[in-house]
Amino acid sequence: MNRQGELMNGHRDGPERENGGGNSRRGRGNRESGRRMPGWEIALRYVLLLAVLALTVGPFLWQLSTSLKGPHEDIFSSPPAFLPEQPTFANYSRVAETIPVWDYALNSLTVAVANVVTNCAGAALAGYALARLRYRGRRAATVAFVLAMLVPVEGIIIAQFTTMRELGLNNTLVGVVLPLSVSALNVLLMRNAFLNLPYEVEEAAFVDGANVWQRFARIALPSVKGTLAVVAIFAFMGAWDDFLWPLIVLSDPQNFTLTIGLNYLHGTFANDERLVAAGTIIAVLPLIVLFACLQRYFFRGVGEGAVKG
Amino acid sequence: MTTPTTTAAAPSGSTAEGRAPKNPRTGGRPRDGRSRIRRHLPTSPWLFAAPGLLVAGAFSLYPFLSTVTNSFTDRRTLIAGRFVGLDNYREMLGDEMFWTGLRNSTLYVLGVVPALVVLPLLLALLVQKQIPGISFFRSAFYTPVVASIVVVGLIWVWLLDERGLVNAVLEAVGVGRVGFLSDQWLLLLSAMAVTVWKGLGYYMIIYLAALANVPRELHEAASVDGAGAVRRFLTVTLPAVRSTMVLVGALSSVAAFKVFSEVYLMAGPDGGPAGEDTTLVMLVQRTGTGLSGRAGYASAISVVVFVVTVALMLLVLRADRKEDA
Numbered sequence A: 001m002n003r004q005g006e007l008m009n010g011h012r013d014g015p016e017r018e019n020g021g022g023n024s025r026r027g028r029g030n031r032e033s034g035r036r037m038p039g040w041e042i043a044l045r046y047v048l049l050l051a052v053l054a055l056t057v058g059p060f061l062w063q064l065s066t067s068l069k070g071p072h073e074d075i076f077s078s079p080p081a082f083l084p085e086q087p088t089f090a091n092y093s094r095v096a097e098t099i100p101v102w103d104y105a106l107n108s109l110t111v112a113v114a115n116v117v118t119n120c121a122g123a124a125l126a127g128y129a130l131a132r133l134r135y136r137g138r139r140a141a142t143v144a145f146v147l148a149m150l151v152p153v154e155g156i157i158i159a160q161f162t163t164m165r166e167l168g169l170n171n172t173l174v175g176v177v178l179p180l181s182v183s184a185l186n187v188l189l190m191r192n193a194f195l196n197l198p199y200e201v202e203e204a205a206f207v208d209g210a211n212v213w214q215r216f217a218r219i220a221l222p223s224v225k226g227t228l229a230v231v232a233i234f235a236f237m238g239a240w241d242d243f244l245w246p247l248i249v250l251s252d253p254q255n256f257t258l259t260i261g262l263n264y265l266h267g268t269f270a271n272d273e274r275l276v277a278a279g280t281i282i283a284v285l286p287l288i289v290l291f292a293c294l295q296r297y298f299f300r301g302v303g304e305g306a307v308k309g
Numbered sequence B: 001m002t003t004p005t006t007t008a009a010a011p012s013g014s015t016a017e018g019r020a021p022k023n024p025r026t027g028g029r030p031r032d033g034r035s036r037i038r039r040h041l042p043t044s045p046w047l048f049a050a051p052g053l054l055v056a057g058a059f060s061l062y063p064f065l066s067t068v069t070n071s072f073t074d075r076r077t078l079i080a081g082r083f084v085g086l087d088n089y090r091e092m093l094g095d096e097m098f099w100t101g102l103r104n105s106t107l108y109v110l111g112v113v114p115a116l117v118v119l120p121l122l123l124a125l126l127v128q129k130q131i132p133g134i135s136f137f138r139s140a141f142y143t144p145v146v147a148s149i150v151v152v153g154l155i156w157v158w159l160l161d162e163r164g165l166v167n168a169v170l171e172a173v174g175v176g177r178v179g180f181l182s183d184q185w186l187l188l189l190s191a192m193a194v195t196v197w198k199g200l201g202y203y204m205i206i207y208l209a210a211l212a213n214v215p216r217e218l219h220e221a222a223s224v225d226g227a228g229a230v231r232r233f234l235t236v237t238l239p240a241v242r243s244t245m246v247l248v249g250a251l252s253s254v255a256a257f258k259v260f261s262e263v264y265l266m267a268g269p270d271g272g273p274a275g276e277d278t279t280l281v282m283l284v285q286r287t288g289t290g291l292s293g294r295a296g297y298a299s300a301i302s303v304v305v306f307v308v309t310v311a312l313m314l315l316v317l318r319a320d321r322k323e324d325a
Helices: A004-008 A014-019 A039-067 A090-098 A101-131 A138-150 A157-167 A173-180 A184-195 A199-207 A212-223 A225-241 A244-249 A258-268 A273-304 B031-037 B044-070 B087-094 B096-128 B134-146 B149-159 B165-172 B184-212 B216-224 B229-257 B261-267 B280-288 B295-324
Strands: none
Touching: A039 A273, A039 B096, A039 B134, A039 B149, A039 B184, A090 A101, A090 A273, A101 A138, A101 A173, A101 A184, A101 A212, A101 A225, A101 A258, A101 A273, A101 B044, A138 A184, A138 B044, A157 A173, A157 A244, A157 B044, A157 B280, A157 B295, A173 A225, A173 A244, A173 B044, A184 A225, A184 B044, A199 A212, A212 A225, A212 B044, A225 A258, A225 A273, A244 A258, A244 B280, A258 A273, A258 B149, A273 B134, A273 B149, A273 B184, B044 B295, B087 B096, B087 B295, B096 B134, B096 B184, B096 B229, B096 B280, B096 B295, B134 B184, B149 B165, B149 B184, B149 B261, B184 B229, B184 B261, B216 B229, B229 B295, B261 B280, B280 B295
16 A cells, blocks of 8 residues: 555644544544434444444454364354364464464564664654755755655566665565665655754754754654654554565575465465464464554554555 | 644644644744754765665665666566667567556556545544544454455455355355356456455545544534535535545555555466466566566566556546646
8 A cells, every 4th residue: 555645745643633632532522513413323323333343353353263263173164153163273383384484473573673673763864864954965865755755666676676686685584674674755754753843942952062963862853753653663564564575585485574474375285274364363463463552653654654565 | 635733632742743733844943043053064964864865776766767777678687688679568569468467457446446435435434423432443444454465365365265254155145156266357356355445444544534624613504504414425525525535546546556465365476377367566576576587578567557657646636636627
């Protein structure tokens, strides 16, 4: 999915108010009409909400259920059995015997953490340079980032692949991380965040003799923690979920990330749905937990256009 | 697009960035401050920007340019190419697989975009009202966005399997089993449905933000005038979110044209038995990568992908402007 347009439209902090607002939102209920909803309308709304809930979350639960079904259970029964009769974690250990799924998870984690670190550091530094420092060529630098943001990943994978070969980074995790390591979109997001800071504080620090680095690290950076968190979360999610680029750059099963490993598992052992189900649950669970804990930033990320691809 | 007002709940833990948005260009910045704060080591701005610029240059701008130049060569993965002029493009015109890919990617846009413009809006209207438990529903509806496309693809491959849940249900109610993943057209349609399913929550959040900016006075006034819910939706809500619909249309059409993962996972790497479900980006991946990859030819197809996505974007934005006039 593509979140760039949001940024271009200067469409900021919207959903945050809707979702992260908490208490202060009370009393704004029924704001649209200012009237009380009739009972039947509330009931209808809940029926619809539950129907959509079954449609969006149901497939994940079905996958979870399949992954817990024992080897002698019929997973193809009609009418289907929604709950496992003999719940077991055996499929999870079996998937680890079939493919090195924990190594793949570790590879994914490595890639995701590296992506978070490089994006936060690189985007904060460059964003600060674009927003706060004055020098010749700043406009040109900004334009370069805007153009870089507009280049679709899908269109340059072949050139990227040949570049990686020339650098000798094919089939390495470094090769997976490098192209996304400082996303131009994140740089522009950080630039906007820094632009919205009041100038006076930094100026006071300047008068007190703080140099550029001190002003950046001690004053500006702590003030944009919110945007930095959004960048971090979307960098993690983007790297953990990515498929097309790792698929192209990784060829040796030893270096696979979880998504590529799952695709491999699916291609090779498609006949055992329990294994594939266990693998997908391993891949999706960490992100669901992350999302449950940090929802606010996920929603805000949509509004700020925090990720590309 | 209207700028959100700042009266509503500010983000908790709000720092300076949560304050009233200033004009980013002049925002409360004293003119004379510029000259004073300017004095720093002359090289440091570039040191700050260097990592970002390096990555943007080496892994976005350079690959873009080399994609365009490679498209005029017969370059292969292991062999440096020679200039061949328009040969790749000429070959493309006669390549049946290219036309299949172009057709499928285009069909994908036509199938997915209307659904992704309309359904998330309806969903946003459903979760907009503050009724108990609504934030749980909002979060739950967003879950598919968080999951990797590989996870989503494999979940649906299993659900739509010949012996999977959907078919078990269809059989139980007497419809009989449907070959969702074996028929060429049903497969493409199923992949589209998966794309829509995964995108719903994302665009729902975008619409929610837009709906929050519709002034409630308008709704009240319409109510007083005796307008029913449908009438109010058509005369108040719809015009207010129109620019957001255009944005969603632009974003989703560009994403739909570049579809890869859903079809790759559901139809297999070769795009079905005779490759009839291949999309354009799948074709790029298949022809251009690996040790025998034809980088030159794949680059030419990539250029087509560029051109079409830019054209789609302009088309949608232009349609918007025309309506304005």
